[in-house]
Amino acid sequence: MANNQQHIILKTENLSVGYTSKKGKQVIASNINIELKQGELVGLIGANGIGKSTLLRTITNVQNPLNGSILLNQKDIHSYNSFDLAKKLSLVLTEPVASKNLSVFELVALGRQPYTNWIGNLSNTDLNQVENALKQTNIEDLKHKKCYELSDGQLQKVMIARALAQDTDLIVLDEPTTHLDMYHKAYILKLLQKLAKDTGKAILFSSHEIDLAIQLCDTLIVMTKNNVFSGQPCQLIEAKVFENLFPKDLIAFDEKTGTFRVKK
Amino acid sequence: MPNSTTYRLSFLVLILLLLVCFFANISLGSVSIPFKDTFNSLMGSPTEKESWQHIVINYRFPKAITAIIVGSGLGISGLLMQTLFRNPLAGPFVLGISSGASLGVALVILGSSIFGGVFAALFISKWGIVIAASLGSFLVLLAVLAVSIKVRDTMAILIIGLMFASITAAIVSVLSYFGSAEQLQQYIFWGFGSLGNLSWEDLLILSAIYIVGILLSIISIKSLNSLLLGENYAKSLGLEIKKSRLLIIIATSLLAGTITAFTGPIAFIGLAIPHITRQVFNTANHKILLPAVFLFGAIVMLVCDSIAQLPSSDFTLPINAITALVGAPVVIWLLTRKRKMVF
Structure with missing residues (x-):
């Protein structure tokens, strides 16, 4: 095979x-x-x-x-x-995210945490990875929405995008x-x-x-x-x-x- | 993308507002001093009356600094608690942390007659009160945290916090039954809350511990942000959860505990300030929220203190009453709005 x-x-x-x-x-x-x-x-x-x-x-x-x-x-x-x-290794769990006040961009960008510095500043590479993840999951238009504004289906795509951003x-x-x-x-x-x-x-x-x-x-x-x-x-x-x-x-x-x- | 540059204007306005409130707070008081002389005494230049300089340098200036430390410190510890406990209603007062500090102080002030002798003399110093208050709040916080790991329901955690508050209040009552009238008076006055009782030496101790607490909060920013996803996600992002949680708890108990030790329990600032801040800064990112809460807390506390000293009169209202009058309606307003409280 x-x-x-x-x-x-x-x-x-x-x-x-x-x-x-x-x-x-x-x-x-x-x-x-x-x-x-x-x-x-x-x-x-x-x-x-x-x-x-x-x-x-x-x-x-x-x-x-x-x-x-x-x-x-x-x-x-x-x-x-x-x-x-x-x-x-990145995860998408069944539990909901703790804070619904996160914007989609913020949430996906948190996937970059293993790569960012001590205070979590996003480098250009990090920003590119986040943009890519948003593009690959077709949620670029949701970028500025807050999590409490999303449907379950949208939220699941965001969580997948976060895992993708973790690269x-x-x-x-x-x-x-x-x-x-x-x-x-x-x-x-x-x-x-x-x-x-x-x-x-x-x-x-x-x-x-x-x-x-x-x-x-x-x-x-x-x-x-x-x-x-x-x-x-x-x-x-x-x-x-x-x-x-x-x-x-x-x-x-x-x-x-x-x-x-x-x-x- | 709403990054820090977008908020630059808001920060600039807040910093200006803070400066205005700071000078307004110093120029207002029971003795009316012209603004020019207030400024001169701060700069060390001669003033029309020598007593004015004394009032500004040794009374009003340390009080304004204390207000900034208290407002920002309690606000930040509230922010930390809300994220750590995943609960928008968390705050140093609600979770019983202030009660823990009160218990520590009560043990020192009221319990000295029970312990007696050399032991008491050792403890009654300012450092003794600070250590007791921080330790008290640290222990209550640990207890609440231990329970919160077993009980995942956020509502239950708040009720447990209230229960700890009642337990500590009960112990304080028992202690006051045995304490002398003089000690009781000392404790009750402490309980009213006051920003004005700090000498420069006290202020030095307070700010030293405050700075440690703030530094610990700053290095916790990244872990606080990942905790917004929940603990399991935070772990999957490589966060060492136990270490980060301990750091956040130590930061909170240092800030809330020490501030409570010096100024008495001050209600609602810790709970309300982070929510007021979120109305202006529409983000969950602690890198932006932390400095914003600092500014808002300092400004609100300076304003509350200016109101408490009732300009041009001899009365000074208990600061605790003013913060409750400002804070409680804010919380009610937030709860009754359509959108639920978020953190």
Whole structure:
């Protein structure tokens, strides 16, 4: 495959994720071996509570893995200091931004923080990066608006622009399509696909939009109760991975259309 | 892009206004002194009456400087709190930080009879009061912060701040029950708030600590800006959250604690000034807000003080009453407007 020649940005080796408490280790998912390559849009799907967020939190160094290793650009993710990691990995979270008084420009410009001086002055390079990010996400006309004036769809584009301005090899988004209508769900995912191709970044997102993810992603990571599969969408359909995604009493996967249908 | 150059005019106007208020504040007072002589005494030139020079240099000038320090310091600590706690209603008074300082002062003034002896003599000095007040506000702030990490609801944090205020008020009541009448009077007078009781030596201590607090605030500007996104985003931008949070807290308790120690608890300035500032400077960037809050705080405090000393009369009203009369309506006005309060 041509993909093999692309530079691998993130790689996990025998990764187990979960929580350590006083009672001991609680493993949520184990034996995770995934690769995220340059210019690739990767979707992470699975049922509610299967551990998508835990996996994302572990990959982004918010929580520690129980076992195995995470390599970012061939280097263990834990060996990065916080500022160096911020130059390699940016996030779009589900939580709303704390201050709605930020203007779109100010918010996107905050993505440049890992590069700015002690007081946060924007250099010409920083300004260019911010302008580029605004252009790539088609929100130049929103530049002077305040966050409280934006719709959910617009706000999500702004958050993606902020991650772009951070200029990292990898962007991780936690459920970027929640609260959006059908058009904007497709719009955001299509935008991510285009950005991955144009900028050569690896983009990983978790989502419940399985049909859209099948259509748009280069690679899918599917979490089921016992296994974590990863591969091209058509390969996964052939391997009948989606059949086991949910309990079988209510919905069934239709291989021809790549969607789930309610059982009559 | 609304960058600092766009606000240059606003800053220029504010600086001029500050100078005008500063000189107006010095020329007004119970003894009427011609403006020319006020200016002369500040410049060290001879004045018509020697007593005038004494009044201006040893009374009015330090009081005006104190007003600037108090207004700007409390305003900035309010700004820091609003960003740190992600809450537009946060301020040194609301979060119980001023009460913490009061508790420290009460322990020193009223508790000296309980501790007694050499210990008391050591503590009753000005430094003792300053240290006690800063420590008191620092501890309350730490407690509020510890609770706020567990309770994410911003409304709950305010209520917890009020609860801490009641607890400290209760302890102060218990202490005053045991204190002597003289000590009680001293504490009550401190509680009225006053800008005029500072000697040059006191002012030196106050400004030294104030400058440390301001410097800490300035180096926190970048982290304050990333905190506007929320803590998780701030972390993803490479911010060392614990260190930055501690710096902001130390800055706030130094500013609010020391100011409260010297001038008594002064209400509403910390809460209202950042909001007044945001009406003029329509930005969330602390690099612009911090100096703007400094100027607004200083100006408002100078005006409040000029009103408090009731020009050409012998009365001086408690400064605390004036700031509440100015500040409370501002907060109500902000809350009743259509757009919610933002920070």
